[in-house]
Amino acid sequence: MIDLIQTLGSGILVGLVYALLGLCIVIIFKASEAFNFAIGEFLILGSFLFYVLFFNETLPWHRALPLGVLIFLFFSYVFFFDIRARFVIAIPSGLVAGFLIFCVLFFGLNLSSLVSSSLLRFIIALPMGLLAAGFVGSMVERITIKPLLGRSPISMTIITLGLGFFLRGCIQLIWGSHAYPFFLDLPDITMEMGDFLFLSDPIWAGILSLLTFGLVIVFLFRSRWGLAIRATSEDQAKAMAFGINSRFILLIVWAISALCIAVAGIMISNFGALQVGMGYVGLRAIPVVLIGGMDSIGGALIGGIIVGVCESLAGTYIEPMGLIGFKDVAPYILLLIVLFIRPYGLFGTVRIERV
Amino acid sequence: MLSIENLRVVYHDVISVLNGISLGVKDGEVLIIIGANGAGKTTLLRSISGMIEFYDGDIIEGDVKMDGTSIKGLDATDIMKRFDLTYVMEDRPVFWYLTIEENLGAASFSRWDKRVKADMEEVFGYFPVLRSMKGKRAGYASGGEQQMLAIGMALMTKPKILLLDEPSLGLAPLITEELFSIISQLNQTGITIMLVEQNAHAALGIGTRGYVVEMGRIVLDGTAQELLENEDVREFYLGSGKKERKSYKDAKRYKRRKRWL
Ligand SMILES: Nc1ncnc2c1ncn2[C@@H]1O[C@H](COP(=O)(O)OP(=O)(O)O)[C@@H](O)[C@H]1O
Ligand SMILES: [Mg+2]
Numbered sequence: 001m002i003d004l005i006q007t008l009g010s011g012i013l014v015g016l017v018y019a020l021l022g023l024c025i026v027i028i029f030k031a032s033e034a035f036n037f038a039i040g041e042f043l044i045l046g047s048f049l050f051y052v053l054f055f056n057e058t059l060p061w062h063r064a065l066p067l068g069v070l071i072f073l074f075f076s077y078v079f080f081f082d083i084r085a086r087f088v089i090a091i092p093s094g095l096v097a098g099f100l101i102f103c104v105l106f107f108g109l110n111l112s113s114l115v116s117s118s119l120l121r122f123i124i125a126l127p128m129g130l131l132a133a134g135f136v137g138s139m140v141e142r143i144t145i146k147p148l149l150g151r152s153p154i155s156m157t158i159i160t161l162g163l164g165f166f167l168r169g170c171i172q173l174i175w176g177s178h179a180y181p182f183f184l185d186l187p188d189i190t191m192e193m194g195d196f197l198f199l200s201d202p203i204w205a206g207i208l209s210l211l212t213f214g215l216v217i218v219f220l221f222r223s224r225w226g227l228a229i230r231a232t233s234e235d236q237a238k239a240m241a242f243g244i245n246s247r248f249i250l251l252i253v254w255a256i257s258a259l260c261i262a263v264a265g266i267m268i269s270n271f272g273a274l275q276v277g278m279g280y281v282g283l284r285a286i287p288v289v290l291i292g293g294m295d296s297i298g299g300a301l302i303g304g305i306i307v308g309v310c311e312s313l314a315g316t317y318i319e320p321m322g323l324i325g326f327k328d329v330a331p332y333i334l335l336l337i338v339l340f341i342r343p344y345g346l347f348g349t350v351r352i353e354r355v
Numbered sequence: 356m357l358s359i360e361n362l363r364v365v366y367h368d369v370i371s372v373l374n375g376i377s378l379g380v381k382d383g384e385v386l387i388i389i390g391a392n393g394a395g396k397t398t399l400l401r402s403i404s405g406m407i408e409f410y411d412g413d414i415i416e417g418d419v420k421m422d423g424t425s426i427k428g429l430d431a432t433d434i435m436k437r438f439d440l441t442y443v444m445e446d447r448p449v450f451w452y453l454t455i456e457e458n459l460g461a462a463s464f465s466r467w468d469k470r471v472k473a474d475m476e477e478v479f480g481y482f483p484v485l486r487s488m489k490g491k492r493a494g495y496a497s498g499g500e501q502q503m504l505a506i507g508m509a510l511m512t513k514p515k516i517l518l519l520d521e522p523s524l525g526l527a528p529l530i531t532e533e534l535f536s537i538i539s540q541l542n543q544t545g546i547t548i549m550l551v552e553q554n555a556h557a558a559l560g561i562g563t564r565g566y567v568v569e570m571g572r573i574v575l576d577g578t579a580q581e582l583l584e585n586e587d588v589r590e591f592y593l594g595s596g597k598k599e600r601k602s603y604k605d606a607k608r609y610k611r612r613k614r615w616l
Contacts, residue, residue: 149409224460224467231450231461237409238448243435243465243512 002195007316008309009198013206015308020209020264022288022300023216024257029294030233031253032145034156038164039261040279045136045167046262047269047278048175050129051182054121056108063174064105072098074139082248101132118185129266130259137258138251140167145254146247149236164279172276179275184266205267212263213301216256220297229253287331291338293345302346307331356382356547357403357440357516362417364395364402364571366410372398374571375417380516381564385539385548387579389555389592390568396551397445399568400518403549404442405431436465438516441509445520445551447501448508451494455485455504458493462508471511478507481537499530506537516547523554535561555592559583567592 021039028036036042051057059067076094079085085093115121144159184204191198220226229249232239236246261282268281284307292303314330338346357380364373372395380386390396401407403419405426419427421438434440450458459478463471479486482503488496493504502522509517519538523531531554539561542548552558559565559579567575567588575587582588 224464227453227457227461228464230453230457231464234450234452235448237406238444238450239461240409240431241404241406241435241442241444241448242462242508243432243441244461245430245432 003316006196006198007312009196010202011309011312012305013198013202013308014312015305016206016209016213017264017267017304018284018288018307019301019304020213020260021282021285022292022304023213023297024261024264025285025289026292026295026297026300027216027220027229027233027253028257029289031229031250032149032156033153034145034160035294036257037157037160038140038167039285040282041164041167041171042133042137042258042261043265043268043282044171044274044276044279045265046129046133046258047182047265047274048171049132049136050125050262050266051180051269051274052105053109053111053129053132054125054184055180056110056112057180058108059105059174061106064102067105067174068098068102070098070139071101071135074135074142078138078142078251082245082251119187122184122186126266130262133262134255134259137261138255140258141251141254145250149247149250168276168279175276177276179273182269182272182274184270186270201270205270208263208267212260216260217297219256225252284331287335290335290345291331293348296345296347299345299347306334310334356380356422357549358420359399359403360418360420362399362402362419363415364398364407364412365415366398366412368413372412372571373402376568376571376573377417378566378573378576380547380549383542383545383547384563385542385550385561387555387558387562387565387582388549388551388568389553389558389565389582389588390551391591392553394568395571396568397520398571400442400520400549400551404440404518405429405434406442406444432465435512435514439512439514440516440518441512441514442518443505443509443520443522445524447498447505447524449493449496449501449504452492454490454492455496456489458504458508459511462511466513474511474513478510481510481540482507499526499534502526502530502534503537506534506541510541514546516549517541518549518551520551521553522550523552523557528557531557553592555588556583 021043025036025039028034052059072094074094075097076090079090079093080087109125111121111125115124140163144163145156148156148159186200186204188200189203190200191203220229228239228244229252231242232244232246232249239249240246269278288303288307289300290303291306292299292301310330311327315327318326318330342348359376359378362373362376363371365371376395376399388396388399398407398412401410401412402414403426407414409431414427418425421440426434426438431442450461453461456475459475460471463474479489484500485504485507488500493501496504506519506522522534522538526534535557538548538550550558550562559582562579565577565579565582566573567582575582575585577585583593
């Protein structure tokens with residue numbers, strides 16, 4: 001019994017992280033009807049961006065400079081074409097952004113010498129890392145997805161597959177493929193009650209994921225931008241005709257998605273180490289969204305928890321029977337069962353049918 | 356205020372839909388465009404509003420001008436914001452999964468300010484039925500209510516010129532009548548209206564001038580009264596006669612060409 005509760009608890013905590021991954025897939029799917037297969041790469045990239053800021057990692061100039069230039073080009077582009085700033089504003093702001101990024105990458109942020117408390121360091125580095133991840137997300141959207149606006153969602157989905165390989169290659173080029181030790185050193189909130197033991201890291205992961213999830217929902221359902229996102233998600237043409245710039249909205253959605261994936265990535269890296277090979281964890285989002293329903297935000301939460309629990313149950317009860325690795329397969333078996341009973345997932349949208 | 360000069364539009368680089376249309380919309384009028392299915396009316400409105408690009412169409416010749424400034428090739432949202440031109444798409448362009456209130460809010464996205472709430476009240480003033488169901492999802496509203504909502508959403512954008520694409524499509528005659536009377540009320544508040552309709556009789560009833568479009572060309576124009584009395588218009592669009600069959604044959608030939616491409 002104690003075993004069971006312990007297992008369920010850890011399952012739920014991990015499940016919350018998966019739920020966040022699911023959410024990232026769902027909002028992109030709702031907005032552009034594409035499945036983002038590059039989620040694993042976004043996850044590593046987001047973690048690395050945070051890593052650079054938090055652990056004061058520096059890059060040699062021949063790696064930092066191209067990244068700075070890329071940021072410059074992108075910023076100028078967005079300022080000029082999307083925000084419609086004038087040329088004299090767009091170029092300098094791009095230059096500033098590019099230069100800042102270059103400096104951070106080349107000289108390092110050296111947060112640790114400025115702030116001694118690791119919690120404070122985390123609080124400072126997290127938003128910056130997430131912002132960076134968001135920018136990468138929007139950059140990717142601009143370059144790969146926007147040209148396909150109005151085309152079939154399938155082509156976007158295929159593009160994300162290729163994009164995944166491309167990003168992975170880039171990450172390997174920049175940071176190599178060895179493992180980076182990743183230890184956030186957050187305050188210890190290990191819960192030990194009688195026979196139960198919940199470790200600090202998974203609790204932090206669960207809390208922060210849930211918090212991020214909640215913030216995204218509040219943003220989507222309580223803000224004016226969220227309303228525009230929901231309108232665009234339903235129909236890009238209609239949104240455009242009523243003055244909502246669908247293209248910019250899509251960019252925002254990708255940015256939010258990349259940002260949330262980064263949160264999940266950082267939490268997952270914190271369980272062990274960070275390395276390129278970790279990207280497969282992102283694909284856990286597939287059973288999550290398929291179980292919960294591709295277009296259901298609540299479904300992502302439930303689906304995430306189901307997958308987390310299922311995985312941890314399999315780990316505790318089935319793997320000891322000699323089936324090593326069953327933990328990774330269990331969610332997919334569950335997925336098959338769910339899809340057999342409910343092809344649209346548990347919470348797929350009830351389509352409004354007019355009579 | 357709006358002038359269209361010799362406009363030619365193709366879809367996917369090959370399907371030619373508008374073959375040189377010229378027309379003008381005068382300040383404060385209700386201009387009616389009538390034409391059969393597939394004549395290119397919707398395409399015309401898409402070209403004016405900048406939505407054509409979204410449907411993979413191109414303006415290959417001609418120009419669209421607002422008060423003398425060319426708006427050809429601008430983004431739909433830019434045209435809407437800078438020239439106060441709002442296009443209400445055909446088939447009741449409301450967001451089904453948002454509530455009525457959210458729909459109105461979404462439509463005011465481009466000009467969100469303190470007055471949005473007051474404008475919403477104004478819309479409810481025109482369409483009282485919407486007020487009573489403002490928390491309901493638009494997808495569950497009836498066709499007439501959806502069309503009213505669509506026009507209400509357009510009003511939230513504060514247009515000077517409103518392009519309406521077949522608002523009466525699929526609505527009961529009584530509701531159509533109500534809708535048209537509101538449209539002409541809106542016109543009296545100073546909004547210029549360009550109304551595309553197949554329901555020629557009702558539309559010409561509230562219009563000042565009209566054009567008849569066929570196969571991407573303007574074949575007839577005149578005041579609403581003239582068109583109502585015109586022999587051809589009566590046979591083609593207001594009643595049925597021998598010529599109906601001829602136009603049917605045209606439509607068929609057109610379809611064949613499309614398939615062949
Ligand atoms: N996105 C599109 N791609 C290709 N052809 C189109 C597209 N939209 C409309 N058409 C074609 O253009 C012609 C004119 O259509 P439309 O402008 O919708 O006519 P109307 O509104 O007068 O019924 C039709 O034959 C239609 O098949
Ligand atoms: Mg039409």
